[in-house]
Amino acid sequence: MPKITVAGSSFDRAADESVLDALLRHGVAVPNSCRKGACQSCMMRAMDGYVPAEAQAGLKETFVHEGYFLACQCRPDGDLTLASPDNNAAFQPATVVFTEALGETVHRVVLSPETPLHYHAGQFINLRRPDGLIRSYSLASLPGTIPELEIHVKRLPGGAVSTWLCDTIKAGDPVEVSAPAGTCFYLPTREPQNMLLIGTGTGLAPLFSIARDALHAGHQGGIHLYHGSRSRDGLYRHHPLRDLHAAHDNFHYHPCVSGRDVPDDCIPGRADAVALHEFGNLAGWRVYLCGLPAMVHAARTQAYLKGASLADIHADAFELAGRDENRGAADEAATG
Amino acid sequence: MDTSVYDEIGGAVAVDAAVDIFYRKVLTDSSISHFFDSVDMDDQAAKQKAFLTMAFGGPNEYTGKDMRAAHAGLVSRGLNDSHFDAVCGHLKSTLEELGVPESLLTTILGVAESVRDDVLNR
Ligand SMILES: Cc1cc2nc3c(=O)[nH]c(=O)nc-3n(C[C@H](O)[C@H](O)[C@H](O)COP(=O)(O)OP(=O)(O)OC[C@H]3O[C@@H](n4cnc5c(N)ncnc54)[C@H](O)[C@@H]3O)c2cc1C
Ligand code: HEM
Numbered sequence: 001m002p003k004i005t006v007a008g009s010s011f012d013r014a015a016d017e018s019v020l021d022a023l024l025r026h027g028v029a030v031p032n033s034c035r036k037g038a039c040q041s042c043m044m045r046a047m048d049g050y051v052p053a054e055a056q057a058g059l060k061e062t063f064v065h066e067g068y069f070l071a072c073q074c075r076p077d078g079d080l081t082l083a084s085p086d087n088n089a090a091f092q093p094a095t096v097v098f099t100e101a102l103g104e105t106v107h108r109v110v111l112s113p114e115t116p117l118h119y120h121a122g123q124f125i126n127l128r129r130p131d132g133l134i135r136s137y138s139l140a141s142l143p144g145t146i147p148e149l150e151i152h153v154k155r156l157p158g159g160a161v162s163t164w165l166c167d168t169i170k171a172g173d174p175v176e177v178s179a180p181a182g183t184c185f186y187l188p189t190r191e192p193q194n195m196l197l198i199g200t201g202t203g204l205a206p207l208f209s210i211a212r213d214a215l216h217a218g219h220q221g222g223i224h225l226y227h228g229s230r231s232r233d234g235l236y237r238h239h240p241l242r243d244l245h246a247a248h249d250n251f252h253y254h255p256c257v258s259g260r261d262v263p264d265d266c267i268p269g270r271a272d273a274v275a276l277h278e279f280g281n282l283a284g285w286r287v288y289l290c291g292l293p294a295m296v297h298a299a300r301t302q303a304y305l306k307g308a309s310l311a312d313i314h315a316d317a318f319e320l321a322g323r324d325e326n327r328g329a330a331d332e333a334a335t336g
Numbered sequence: 337m338d339t340s341v342y343d344e345i346g347g348a349v350a351v352d353a354a355v356d357i358f359y360r361k362v363l364t365d366s367s368i369s370h371f372f373d374s375v376d377m378d379d380q381a382a383k384q385k386a387f388l389t390m391a392f393g394g395p396n397e398y399t400g401k402d403m404r405a406a407h408a409g410l411v412s413r414g415l416n417d418s419h420f421d422a423v424c425g426h427l428k429s430t431l432e433e434l435g436v437p438e439s440l441l442t443t444i445l446g447v448a449e450s451v452r453d454d455v456l457n458r
Contacts, residue, residue: 053382054379057378288434298375301377304360304363305360307360308380310352310355310359311356
C-alpha cells in the first residue's frame with residue numbers, strides 16, 4: 001500500500017484514494033473546498049516522491065517547480081513525503097467594507113485586504129470564514145485600480161458560506177482571503193483578437209472584471225459578453241453592462257434568459273447556446289467560460305469544435321464544495 | 337525512440353499546434369468520436385498530447401504494456417483496424433496541414449503503425 005509521510009508520521013493510502021482523502025481519513029487537517037482540482041485550497045508541497053502531472057494542472061509554473069500540487073487530484077503510484085500543510089501562510093486578514101443586494105439572490109460583497117493583492121482580471125480568491133470553512137469567489141473588481149476586492153455571491157438555499165455572506169456579515173466584519181489563483185484570466189494582446197465571454201449566474205463576476213480590464217487596456221477587437229440566467233432578476237448587472245455597451249463600439253452585451261417571461265431587451269435561450277449559435281467560426285478567438293460546471297464543460301467542447309484553439313479557451317467551472325451526491329441538483333441551484 | 341523527428345518538427349510547441357488540429361478531426365469523425373465521449377476534454381487533450389509526442393518520437397514513458405492497458409477497454413467496446421486506420425488518417429492530414437515534410441511524415445506514421453498490435457490488444 002502506498003505511504004504518505006507528513007511531519008514524521010506515515011499514513012497508508014489506498015491505491016485509488018487521493019492524497020487529500022487519505023490524509024483526512026487519518027485525521028490530518030488539510031484545508032480543502034471543491035475537491036475537483038478547481039479551488040486550489042488543498043495545495044500541498046512534495047519534498048520527496050513522484051507527483052503525477054495531473055495533480056499540478058492549472059498551477060503556476062513557479063509552484064510546479066517547487067513541488068506544489070493539489071492533494072485532491074493526486075493519486076501517485078509510489079510513496080510521497082510532504083511538507084506539513086500550512087494553514088495560515090496562504091491567507092491574510094481582510095475586512096468587509098460593505099455588502100449590497102443585486103437582485104433577489106446575488107449579493108455584492110466588497111472586502112479590504114490588509115495588504116493589496118496583485119491579481120489578473122478573472123482570477124479568484126479563497127475566502128476563509130472565522131470557523132475555517134473555505135469557499136472560492138471570483139474577483140469582479142478591476143485590478144490595479146482600487147485595493148478593495150469585489151465579489152458576487154449567489155445565495156444557495158442551505159449553502160453554508162453563501163447564506164452567511166449574503167445574509168449575516170456586515171461592514172467591519174473580519175474574514176480571511178487567499179492569494180489570487182486560477183488560470184482563467186485576461187492578459188492584454190497587441191493583435192486585435194475577438195473575445196467571447198459566456199457566464200451563467202455569478203459566472204458573470206470574473207467576466208465583468210475581464211471585460212472592463214480589456215477595455216481599460218485598449219483591447220482591439222470585439223468583446224462579446226453573454227450573461228445567462230433563468231430569469232431577468234438573475235441578470236444582476238444588466239444596467240451597468242448596457243451602459244458599457246453604449247459607451248464602447250467594440251463591447252457587446254447580450255443578456256439571455258432561459259426561463260419564461262423574457263423581457264423585450266433580453267434574448268430567449270441559454271447563454272452558451274445563443275452565443276455559440278451566433279458565431280460560425282471561432283478560429284483565432286479568445287473564449288472565456290465561467291459558472292455552471294455543466295455549461296462550462298459543454299461550451300468548451302463546442303467552442304473548440306468551432307475552431308477556437310485549446311490554448312485560447314479559458315474556463316472556470318464554479319464547482320461546489322464537497323457535494324458529490326445530488327451534484328446535479330446542487331449545480332442547478334447554484335447558477336440557474 | 338528517435339527524438340530527432342520530435343526536435344526537427346519543433347518540439348513541444350509543434351505538438352500543441354498539432355493537438356489542436358488533430359483532436360478536432362478526431363472529435364468530428366462520427367466513426368470514432370464515440371470512443372472519446374466519456375472522457376473529460378482536459379484529460380483527453382493531455383492524452384492526445386501524449387499520443388502525438390509519442391508518434392513524433394518525443395520523450396515519453398509509455399511501454400507496449402501501457403498502450404495495451406490504455407486501450408483495452410476500447411477494444412472490448414469494439415475498437416478495430418478500421419478505427420485505427422481512421423486515426424492514422426487524421427494524423428496524416430494533420431501533419432500535412434502543418435506542412436511537415438514528406439520524409440518526417442513517413443517516419444511518424446511508421447511509429448504509429450508500430451503500436452497497432454499493442455493498441456488493438458493482439
Ligand atoms: C473557482 C471557483 C470560483 C467560484 N466563484 C464563485 C463566485 O464568483 N460567486 C459565487 O457565488 N460562487 C462561486 N463559486 C462557488 C463557491 O465557491 C461556493 O461553492 C458556493 O458559494 C456555495 O458555497 P456554500 O458554502 O454556500 O454552499 P455549501 O454549504 O457548500 O452547499 C452547496 C450546495 O449544496 C447544497 N447542499 C448542502 N448540503 C447538501 C447535501 N447534504 N446534499 C445535497 N446538497 C446539499 C446546498 O443547499 C447548496 O445548494 C466558485 C467556485 C469555484 C471552484
Ligand atoms: C497510433 C496509435 C495510438 C497511439 C500511439 C495512442 C496513444 C495513446 C496514449 C499515449 C494514450 C494515453 C494513455 C494514458 O496516459 O492513459 C491514449 C489513450 C486513449 N486512446 Fe489512444 N493511441 C492510439 C490509437 C488510438 C485509437 C485508434 C483510438 C480510438 C479510435 C484511441 C483512443 C484512445 C482513448 C479514448 C484514450 C483515453 C482512454 C481513457 O482515458 O480511458 N487511441 N492513446
